[in-house]
Amino acid sequence: MNNCVLIMAVVATMAVGGTEAVAQPNRISPPNILVFLADDLGYGDLGCYGNPIIKTPHMDQLASEGVRLTDCHAGGTVCSPSRSALLTGRNPYRSGFFYIQGRDTHLRDNELTIAEILQSKGYETSFWGKWHLSALEKNSRDEPGPGDQGFDYWMGTTLNAFDGPKDAGKFYRNGEPVGKVDGWYCDVIVDQASDWLKNKRDKDKPFFMYLCSHEPHTPISPPREYSDLYDTPNTERLEKQTQYGDVERPKRDISQYKKEYYGTVNQLDDALGRLMQTLDSLGLKENTLVILTSDNGPETPVTLEESLGQWEDPIRDKCFGTPGDLKGMKRYPYEGGHRVPGIARWPGVIPAGLISDSLFNGTDFLPTFCKLAGAPVPSDRPIDGIDAFNAFLNKKVDRNVPSIWFYPHHGDTYFRMPQIAMRNKNYTLIGWLPRKDEGLGLKTWFVSSDPDRFELYDMIDDPQQEHDLAAEKPEIVAAMKKDMIALWREMRAEGMALKSE
Known part of the structure; x- marks a missing residue:
C-alpha cells in the first residue's frame, strides 16, 4: 500500500495574469502521474461524451471518479506535433514539427521533456507504445529515442508498424529490438506496463508512466468478439444519425466497416480498464493522477481526395470516429481537429463526477506536472503552456500566450480547409x-x-x-x-x- 500522506490545503496563489485564490494540493510526497494517450480518438467517441453506440464503461467510470473536460485540446491536429507539444510544453512548430516525424523532422536532443524534468525530481519514468517522434530502429540519422528523452524504461514502436490482427508490431525495448509481438497493440502495451508496475519499478520512487496506444488509428482490425457486438440493426440506425464534423463521407458504401471501428474503441476501453485495475489493486489509486486523452480528432475516410479523383485509401474506409457536434476532424484547425476527450482522476484532490469547461491544452502538461512535482518550468526557452491544474477543478485558467493549432497543407487536396x-x-x-x-x-x-x-x-x-x-x-x-x-x-x-x- 502506498503510504504517501495526502493533505489538502487552500493556498492563495497567483494565476498567470490573475489574482484568484484557488485550492491547490499540498502533500508530503508528489503524486504518481499516468498519461494514457489514445490515437485518433474523437471528442464524441465515448459514452460519457454522448456517444450512443460505443460501449466505454471503463472510460466512463474514470470520468465518474474524476473530472470530464469539455474544452480539452491536443497540441496539434495530427499525431507527431501533438506528442511533441505534450512532452515539451512548447507549440510543436517551435520544435520543427509542422507535420509528422520523418526525414529531417524529429524531437531534438536539446529539447527538454517532462520525463527529463520529473526524472531530475526523483521520479522513475517509463514509456509504452507509439513514439512517433523519432526513428527507434538504428539508422544513419541516429535520432534520439525515449531513453534519450528522459525515460528510464521503455518499450515502443516508431509508429503503427504492424501487419494485421494479433500482430502488435516491431517493438524496441530500451533500444534493443524485440521483434514482432503476438497480440493487439493496446493489449500488449497495457500488459507490459502492468507488469512493470507490479514487478520492475522502484517502489520507493514516484513514477511517471506515458502510454500511447495505436487504437483507434488505422489499420483497424479488432478481435471479432468486439466487432460482433456492433453487428446489429440498432447500430445501423444510430450510425445514420451520427455527425462527422461537416466532413463529407465517401460516395461509396462503407457501412459494413463501422462495427470494426466501434469494436476497436470498445477494446481500447477494456485495455484501459485492466490497467486501472492493476493500478488500484496495488494500492496506488489514491496518490496517482491519471489522465486519458487523444492526440487529435478522429480520422476521416478518403473524401476530399476521392472527390478530386486523386487517390483512394480503403484502409481509411473503416474510420467511423466522430467529433460529436464539433466542426472538422483530424487535420482540420476547426475544433473537431484538436478538441479531444480529456478525463483526469486523482481521488481526494479532483472531485468525483466533476465536469469542467475550463480550457486545457496539450502544451499545458509540462508546466502542470512541474508544479505538482515541485520543479521549475524551464526558463531558457519559450514555453507556451501554463500550469492549468485549475482546469481539473473547473476553475478559471488565465493564459498569457494564446493557444494555437496549425495544419500545413498547401496543395489543392485540402483547399477547403x-x-x-x-x-x-x-x-x-x-x-x-x-x-x-x-x-x-x-x-x-x-x-x-x-x-x-x-x-x-x-x-x-x-x-x-x-x-x-x-x-x-x-x-x-x-x-x-x-x-x-x-x-x-x-x-x-x-x-x-x-x-x-
Whole structure:
C-alpha cells in the first residue's frame, strides 16, 4: 500500500495574469502521474461524451471518479506535433514539427521533456507504445529515442508498424529490438506496463508512466468478439444519425466497416480498464493522477481526395470516429481537429463526477506536472503552456500566450480547409495562408506566408463554429490577427531554423 500522506490545503496563489485564490494540493510526497494517450480518438467517441453506440464503461467510470473536460485540446491536429507539444510544453512548430516525424523532422536532443524534468525530481519514468517522434530502429540519422528523452524504461514502436490482427508490431525495448509481438497493440502495451508496475519499478520512487496506444488509428482490425457486438440493426440506425464534423463521407458504401471501428474503441476501453485495475489493486489509486486523452480528432475516410479523383485509401474506409457536434476532424484547425476527450482522476484532490469547461491544452502538461512535482518550468526557452491544474477543478485558467493549432497543407487536396486556429479567451480566429504558387518550394512558402483570410467564432455561444462573426466584429479580428501573425512568425522562425541545421 502506498503510504504517501495526502493533505489538502487552500493556498492563495497567483494565476498567470490573475489574482484568484484557488485550492491547490499540498502533500508530503508528489503524486504518481499516468498519461494514457489514445490515437485518433474523437471528442464524441465515448459514452460519457454522448456517444450512443460505443460501449466505454471503463472510460466512463474514470470520468465518474474524476473530472470530464469539455474544452480539452491536443497540441496539434495530427499525431507527431501533438506528442511533441505534450512532452515539451512548447507549440510543436517551435520544435520543427509542422507535420509528422520523418526525414529531417524529429524531437531534438536539446529539447527538454517532462520525463527529463520529473526524472531530475526523483521520479522513475517509463514509456509504452507509439513514439512517433523519432526513428527507434538504428539508422544513419541516429535520432534520439525515449531513453534519450528522459525515460528510464521503455518499450515502443516508431509508429503503427504492424501487419494485421494479433500482430502488435516491431517493438524496441530500451533500444534493443524485440521483434514482432503476438497480440493487439493496446493489449500488449497495457500488459507490459502492468507488469512493470507490479514487478520492475522502484517502489520507493514516484513514477511517471506515458502510454500511447495505436487504437483507434488505422489499420483497424479488432478481435471479432468486439466487432460482433456492433453487428446489429440498432447500430445501423444510430450510425445514420451520427455527425462527422461537416466532413463529407465517401460516395461509396462503407457501412459494413463501422462495427470494426466501434469494436476497436470498445477494446481500447477494456485495455484501459485492466490497467486501472492493476493500478488500484496495488494500492496506488489514491496518490496517482491519471489522465486519458487523444492526440487529435478522429480520422476521416478518403473524401476530399476521392472527390478530386486523386487517390483512394480503403484502409481509411473503416474510420467511423466522430467529433460529436464539433466542426472538422483530424487535420482540420476547426475544433473537431484538436478538441479531444480529456478525463483526469486523482481521488481526494479532483472531485468525483466533476465536469469542467475550463480550457486545457496539450502544451499545458509540462508546466502542470512541474508544479505538482515541485520543479521549475524551464526558463531558457519559450514555453507556451501554463500550469492549468485549475482546469481539473473547473476553475478559471488565465493564459498569457494564446493557444494555437496549425495544419500545413498547401496543395489543392485540402483547399477547403484553413491552416491556423488561435484561441484567446472566448474567441477563436481561423486563418488561411495564401495559396502556394506553382513551383514555389514548401519551405519558401512557409517562411514567406502569413494568414490573409479569417473567420471568427465565439466558442462559448457557438462551439459548433456555425456563425462567422468576422464581419460583425472587425476590431476583434484585427487584434487577434496581429497576435496570430506575430506568434506564427515567431514559432515558424524557430522551427525553420532547426531544418537549416
